[in-house]
Amino acid sequence: MAKKKKTAQQEHxxxxxxxxxxxxxxxxxxxxxxCHAIYxxxxxxxxxxxxxxxxxxxxxxxxxxxxxxxxxxxxxxHCLLHLGLSHxxxxxxxxxxxxxxxxxxxxxLAELKFGQAPKxxxxxxxxxxxxxxKLYEKLLREGVPExxxxxxxxxxxxxxxxxxxxxxxxxxxxxxxxxxxxxxxxSKAVQSAIxxxxxxxxxxxxxxxxxxxxxxxxxxxxxxxxxxxLAADFTIIExxxxxxxxDISAAAIAIDTKEIxxxxxxxxxxxxxxxxxxxxxxxxGLSHATRRQGRDAYLWNVxxxxxxxxxLMDMKIGEMPAIGGLYDxxxxxxxxxxxxxxxxxxxxxxxxxxxxRGQGAVxxxxxxxxxxxxxxxxxxxxxxxxxxxxxxxxxxMAQDRGYLxxxxxxxxxxxSQPPIAWDVELARWFDRMFQPIDKMRTYARPSRRQASTPxxxxxxxIYQSGEADGRTFAxxxxxxxxxxxxxxxxxxxxxxxxxxARDVPLVRVIFCDAVAYDAGYIAPEELLTKVKxxxxxxxxxxxxxxxxxxxxxxxxxxxxxxxxxxxxxxLTIKRAHAFVLPQGxxxxxxxxxxxxxxx
Numbered sequence: 001m002a003k004k005k006k007t008a009q010q011e012h013x014x015x016x017x018x019x020x021x022x023x024x025x026x027x028x029x030x031x032x033x034x035c036h037a038i039y040x041x042x043x044x045x046x047x048x049x050x051x052x053x054x055x056x057x058x059x060x061x062x063x064x065x066x067x068x069x070x071x072x073x074x075x076x077x078h079c080l081l082h083l084g085l086s087h088x089x090x091x092x093x094x095x096x097x098x099x100x101x102x103x104x105x106x107x108x109l110a111e112l113k114f115g116q117a118p119k120x121x122x123x124x125x126x127x128x129x130x131x132x133x134k135l136y137e138k139l140l141r142e143g144v145p146e147x148x149x150x151x152x153x154x155x156x157x158x159x160x161x162x163x164x165x166x167x168x169x170x171x172x173x174x175x176x177x178x179x180x181x182x183x184x185x186x187s188k189a190v191q192s193a194i195x196x197x198x199x200x201x202x203x204x205x206x207x208x209x210x211x212x213x214x215x216x217x218x219x220x221x222x223x224x225x226x227x228x229x230l231a232a233d234f235t236i237i238e239x240x241x242x243x244x245x246x247d248i249s250a251a252a253i254a255i256d257t258k259e260i261x262x263x264x265x266x267x268x269x270x271x272x273x274x275x276x277x278x279x280x281x282x283x284x285g286l287s288h289a290t291r292r293q294g295r296d297a298y299l300w301n302v303x304x305x306x307x308x309x310x311x312l313m314d315m316k317i318g319e320m321p322a323i324g325g326l327y328d329x330x331x332x333x334x335x336x337x338x339x340x341x342x343x344x345x346x347x348x349x350x351x352x353x354x355x356x357r358g359q360g361a362v363x364x365x366x367x368x369x370x371x372x373x374x375x376x377x378x379x380x381x382x383x384x385x386x387x388x389x390x391x392x393x394x395x396x397m398a399q400d401r402g403y404l405x406x407x408x409x410x411x412x413x414x415x416s417q418p419p420i421a422w423d424v425e426l427a428r429w430f431d432r433m434f435q436p437i438d439k440m441r442t443y444a445r446p447s448r449r450q451a452s453t454p455x456x457x458x459x460x461x462i463y464q465s466g467e468a469d470g471r472t473f474a475x476x477x478x479x480x481x482x483x484x485x486x487x488x489x490x491x492x493x494x495x496x497x498x499x500x501a502r503d504v505p506l507v508r509v510i511f512c513d514a515v516a517y518d519a520g521y522i523a524p525e526e527l528l529t530k531v532k533x534x535x536x537x538x539x540x541x542x543x544x545x546x547x548x549x550x551x552x553x554x555x556x557x558x559x560x561x562x563x564x565x566x567x568x569x570x571l572t573i574k575r576a577h578a579f580v581l582p583q584g585x586x587x588x589x590x591x592x593x594x595x596x597x598x599x
Contacts, residue, residue: 021072030189033181034080050153053079055088055162074115081105082160084182098158102151104132213262216273225395229388230281240265249358253280254365274318285389290373294584301362303340341590390416422596434502474508474548478564480539499524516544539568
């Protein structure tokens with residue numbers, strides 16, 4: 001019973017897709033007149049067959065064939081062109097004539113960019129010929145190449161059947177003049193195209209065709225709340241000429257102008273289109289443009305693609321496009337920032353990877369200057385995208401619309417909260433490195449308050465013996481010419497205040513440029529008043545690291561805090577450490593310690 005039910009559901013889905021494809025053809029001005037003069041018949045055929053047409057105007061479609069609406073529109077248009085182009089003319093070699101006609105129709109539909117050719121008929125046609133008659137004559141002389149036999153809607157057979165001469169009537173009681181109807185449609189299509197080019201109309205007359213990308217967007221808006229609000233706010237541009245001019249091989253997104261570019265000339269199923277649309281929408285909702293912060297644009301794009309594609313495959317939204325996409329199970333669970341830190345160590349290999357825009361290209365298009373996102377308009381736009389995705393998450397989970405990876409949920413929720421300031425994160429690092437010292441009361445020395453009331457004994461608070469010993473850390477300061485003095489002052493002031501608040505008596509300070517200068521131990525309150533920056537040469541920090549790790553008077557478990565602008569050598573650090581960098585700076589290696597980015 002279950003098998004029969006599934007078969008019935010599949011037949012219903014096939015019939016629905018055929019009807020949708022027929023509607024697409026009927027709404028196009030070129031085919032409208034022809035489409036209303038034929039009879040569409042459903043029948044069972046071998047699995048690989050799609051449809052055939054008779055000279056009396058009957059198109060028989062395979063009701064068991066699984067095809068998308070755009071594929072059925074292509075097949076039905078193919079059959080209609082056999083009628084409109086008078087392919088019923090008798091020839092000495094009917095099979096060769098049918099092959100020549102199929103090739104000409106394939107070329108015609110490719111230039112028209114109508115529908116989507118099924119996989120069986122999707123091979124590019126490189127032959128140069130002006131008409132089906134010229135090609136037929138060439139085939140008679142030279143024979144039929146094997147690759148020209150694959151454009152029939154009935155593989156290996158003729159898809160246009162000429163009826164007997166005496167049969168002048170079909171089901172409506174008359175025989176239509178199909179070439180005349182086709183000429184009428186061609187005239188209307190040309191007139192409509194001129195009006196569209198002149199800006200009088202926005203689409204072809206009588207055309208309400210919903211493109212593949214628009215169908216995918218409509219599906220998200222109606223059936224997938226997570227992306228519904230984001231999908232509704234973007235304009236989809238599918239013009240192949242625009243995409244070619246912008247070097248977009250498959251898809252890209254311009255977050256600052258709310259545009260998604262989809263190259264309609266790339267063959268794609270509806271499931272693959274959903275994957276692409278969701279991929280581009282996540283770039284916007286997860287603030288990938290603002291989170292780049294000075295990183296290499298292409299490598300950051302690659303890192304984001306790995307994360308997004310992994311989540312989409314877990315969520316089973318559509319299918320990974322056949323053209324390929326970046327996916328690596330070994331990177332599962334990592335953030336885009338972590339993946340970026342990994343791939344910067346092997347730039348040569350990752351430069352060869354292909355995003356959905358193309359090899360070495362970025363599918364996050366930025367048309368505004370880099371400081372756009374720091375202005376009010378950019379900040380409002382980014383906040384809108386994050387809010388739309390956050391609200392979509394709430395609706396999605398409330399309606400239980402499908403599985404969502406925990407990493408994606410956590411990232412959306414974290415982005416919906418105000419970002420934690422760098423100095424607050426640094427304070428938390430100090431809390432982990434330096435636990436509060438327990439105090440005890442003692443009467444060993446009188447309290448200062450005792451003088452006013454000498455008859456009342458009062459204790460004072462002191463630290464337990466030995467707890468302050470070894471309570472220190474090292475600060476390695478990059479004093480190269482590229483460092484900003486304001487950065488140094490701000491960082492040292494913050495470090496000094498946190499050190500005092502956490503009862504750190506002394507700080508080991510080392511300056512690094514071309515060589516390392518050991519300033520010894522300095523009290524935190526003297527970091528700004530007595531520290532004199534030396535050097536200002538090149539940037540080599542490893543000698544300073546080695547000096548600290550080899551120092552006999554520095555605790556073995558003492559942490560290291562490194563202040564740099566990222567333009568330094570590759571570091572090897574064996575103990576707990578962290579970095580303080582200006583926002584937008586990047587390190588030339590994968591940091592194992594925490595990174596605090598100053599604004």
